[in-house]
Amino acid sequence: MSMLSRVAERLFWMARYLERAEDTARLIHAYTHMVMDIPKGSEPGWDILVRILDAEPNFAQHYRAYNEQNVMKFLIAEPDNPGGILSAIRAARENVRTTRDVLPGEVWEHVNELYLYAQEFAEKSISRRNRYQFLETVIARCQMINGMVVSTLPRGHAYRFIKLGQLLERADMTTRVVDVGAAALLGDERLHSTVDPLIWTSLLNSLSAMGAYRREIGPQVEAGAMVDFVLRTDTLPRSVKFCLNGIRKELVPLNNNRDALALVIKARRKLSAFDPQQCSREELHLFIDRFQFILTQLYNSIDRTWFMTEERQALTTLT
Amino acid sequence: MSLGLAQRSRALNCFIDDIYNRQKILADGIVPADIVLDSGNYKAPCAGVSPRYGAWAHICGTDLVRDQRGKFYVLEDNLRVPSGVSYMLENREITKRVLPELLENYSIQPVDDYPSRLHSTLASLSPRPLRRPCIVVLTPGIYNSAYFEHAFLAQRMGAELVEGSDLFVDADDALYMRTVDGPIRVDVVYRRIDDDFLDPEVFREDSALGVPGIMRAWKAGNVAIANAPGAGVADDKVVYAFVPDMIRYYLDEQPLLASVKTYLCMHEKDRNYVLANLDKLVVKPANESGGYGLMIGPHASKARRAEFAKLIEDNPRNYIAQPVLSLSTAPTYIDDHVEPRHLDLRPFILQGKDTWVTRAA
Numbered sequence: 001m002s003m004l005s006r007v008a009e010r011l012f013w014m015a016r017y018l019e020r021a022e023d024t025a026r027l028i029h030a031y032t033h034m035v036m037d038i039p040k041g042s043e044p045g046w047d048i049l050v051r052i053l054d055a056e057p058n059f060a061q062h063y064r065a066y067n068e069q070n071v072m073k074f075l076i077a078e079p080d081n082p083g084g085i086l087s088a089i090r091a092a093r094e095n096v097r098t099t100r101d102v103l104p105g106e107v108w109e110h111v112n113e114l115y116l117y118a119q120e121f122a123e124k125s126i127s128r129r130n131r132y133q134f135l136e137t138v139i140a141r142c143q144m145i146n147g148m149v150v151s152t153l154p155r156g157h158a159y160r161f162i163k164l165g166q167l168l169e170r171a172d173m174t175t176r177v178v179d180v181g182a183a184a185l186l187g188d189e190r191l192h193s194t195v196d197p198l199i200w201t202s203l204l205n206s207l208s209a210m211g212a213y214r215r216e217i218g219p220q221v222e223a224g225a226m227v228d229f230v231l232r233t234d235t236l237p238r239s240v241k242f243c244l245n246g247i248r249k250e251l252v253p254l255n256n257n258r259d260a261l262a263l264v265i266k267a268r269r270k271l272s273a274f275d276p277q278q279c280s281r282e283e284l285h286l287f288i289d290r291f292q293f294i295l296t297q298l299y300n301s302i303d304r305t306w307f308m309t310e311e312r313q314a315l316t317t318l319t
Numbered sequence: 320m321s322l323g324l325a326q327r328s329r330a331l332n333c334f335i336d337d338i339y340n341r342q343k344i345l346a347d348g349i350v351p352a353d354i355v356l357d358s359g360n361y362k363a364p365c366a367g368v369s370p371r372y373g374a375w376a377h378i379c380g381t382d383l384v385r386d387q388r389g390k391f392y393v394l395e396d397n398l399r400v401p402s403g404v405s406y407m408l409e410n411r412e413i414t415k416r417v418l419p420e421l422l423e424n425y426s427i428q429p430v431d432d433y434p435s436r437l438h439s440t441l442a443s444l445s446p447r448p449l450r451r452p453c454i455v456v457l458t459p460g461i462y463n464s465a466y467f468e469h470a471f472l473a474q475r476m477g478a479e480l481v482e483g484s485d486l487f488v489d490a491d492d493a494l495y496m497r498t499v500d501g502p503i504r505v506d507v508v509y510r511r512i513d514d515d516f517l518d519p520e521v522f523r524e525d526s527a528l529g530v531p532g533i534m535r536a537w538k539a540g541n542v543a544i545a546n547a548p549g550a551g552v553a554d555d556k557v558v559y560a561f562v563p564d565m566i567r568y569y570l571d572e573q574p575l576l577a578s579v580k581t582y583l584c585m586h587e588k589d590r591n592y593v594l595a596n597l598d599k600l601v602v603k604p605a606n607e608s609g610g611y612g613l614m615i616g617p618h619a620s621k622a623r624r625a626e627f628a629k630l631i632e633d634n635p636r637n638y639i640a641q642p643v644l645s646l647s648t649a650p651t652y653i654d655d656h657v658e659p660r661h662l663d664l665r666p667f668i669l670q671g672k673d674t675w676v677t678r679a680a
Binding site: 006100101157161 | 461470473474479480481482484485496497498499500501503
């Protein structure tokens with residue numbers, strides 16, 4: 001049984017948006033936690049979170065100051081921010097609405113409930129007091145939906161394209177998380193000694209990787225080792241290496257996969273050749289930038305090969 | 320009832336096939352040629368096509384009503400893209416839950432084989448003799464009011480729910496759908512979009528819902544479309560008045576079901592009667608559906624009746640009038656109490672290799 005390109009595309013984006021909502025929630029959660037541990041005056045700014053998501057131009061259209069209130073509003077409740085939690089959940093729901101017939105019935109119900117929950121509570125969850133509960137609920141519900149997919153969806157095209165969307169988004173987000181660590185501290189030497197470990201720890205927390213890091217490497221979080229760990233540990237589900245391996249596995253059974261597979265191989269090669277322990281922060285930032293470009297190419301290849309209809313191809317050539 | 324509906328569907332299909340081919344019924348003067356050929360529902364690009372089994376209106380949703388004496392009448396035949404069958408199926412599910420005694424105490428026919436009957440009917444139309452032909456349900460998309468039904472039927476039939484942009488016609492004049500494994504040939508399209516939007520090459524150029532070239536593929540016999548384009552020619556309130564004549568003409572049988580007495584405003588005698596009795600009649604435009612643009616004389620204001628008198632005089636072909644029937648009612652739950660509400664019944668008649676009629680609601 002094959003699958004319509006349009007349906008595959010919508011499933012891919014449903015998974016991408018759900019993963020985005022979860023990852024953004026994790027990031028805000030971990031960052032808020034960290035900020036509370038840092039004495040007033042020396043904490044890094046809230047603008048970092050907006051920068052991670054490359055959302056400065058969009059932010060500037062709605063707000064002026066990068067204060068906690070504005071940034072939280074923008075990342076949690078802003079309907080016009082595609083990286084924001086509320087709008088990502090809404091976009092996920094729109095994509096499931098038209099593909100529910102290829103998914104287990106409960107998936108639609110739970111995505112819809114998640115949307116109703118976010119719609120009711122996003123705006124009320126900007127303050128620190130309510131924020132935790134909201135973020136934790138979003139994360140837990142996203143994981144519940146993932147669990148349903150893993151435990152009930154037959155391993156066919158639907159599963160494959162959901163996995164591709166999820167892993168691609170996750171790989172992208174993990175590189176962004178690493179980049180924030182690099183960017184947060186660039187050119188601000190006075191913070192390094194005290195704040196540095198706190199930032200890296202919070203970033204590990206946002207990837208649910210602190211426990212694994214302690215067991216594998218030790219309790220002391222150090223920049224080079226942390227970056228190496230989240231980029232290249234092939235057993236860690238949120239590491240870039242793990243995501244690339246997963247993407248490869250889902251690509252293999254698809255027709256016309258040559259182009260996309262070549263890009264995955266290229267990305268893996270870049271990752272192996274890079275040594276986070278030996279590089280400066282500028283070099284790390286540059287690496288992430290280039291690596292994200294490969295991920296974009298990979299998305300374009302998936303889009304071109306399996307999603308794009310002829311009309312859209314014609315439109316692209318025109319513009 | 321079932322025999323009467325099947326008889327009607329057979330005659331209507333004979334009529335449509337005749338109109339787009341030999342036009343015998345017009346030549347023999349049974350139905351006036353101008354009311355058929357000048358109608359917006361007559362689609363010239365369909366002329367000369369002979370779908371399998373002579374079937375054009377594969378899915379027909381006929382409206383039945385019952386008057387104060389308990390007699391059933393056919394109110395209209397919906398031959399374009401009739402909807403509502405999913406309500407019948409879902410309603411039965413709910414009834415089983417809410418009123419289980421009802422089904423225990425009465426002998427009530429099952430309804431849930433409709434999707435599989437529809438599937439067999441559609442499969443019988445496939446141009447390629449495959450064991451499992453590729454059947455798709457073509458929907459205008461999520462914003463259509465009947466989208467739920469499109470998705471529901473596709474799922475129950477195990478057919479693919481497609482939008483226009485999922486399909487394309489290739490140089491071989493065959494229809495394909497775009498899938499992740501590449502193009503897959505489509506044999507039968509159960510389309511739920513109107514003729515006018517079906518193919519921008521032939522009908523409305525600005526249609527983004529349809530499939531360019533699908534008419535070419537259909538005329539080449541490479542794909543079946545249900546209902547066939549142009550089937551709406553028999554779905555017209557003026558043509559309705561001639562259905563009993565069609566049954567006698569094509570089938571040489573007497574009509575088993577009654578039609579409502581219909582005055583055709585195009586005939587001078589009928590028109591004069593209608594204009595003199597506007598307060599006693601229902602006036603309907605000839606080719607609207609869903610109750611749009613009609614006037615119920617006894618309930619209409621003087622001004623509204625005058626407005627309709629003018630409409631009729633300006634464009635008599637476009638109006639018919641019928642006596643007001645006192646329709647039967649059913650107890651209906653309104654807010655927190657039960658009230659009587661008028662009802663009409665919509666059985667569905669399937670016409671492919673065989674004819675099949677839904678037998679319960």
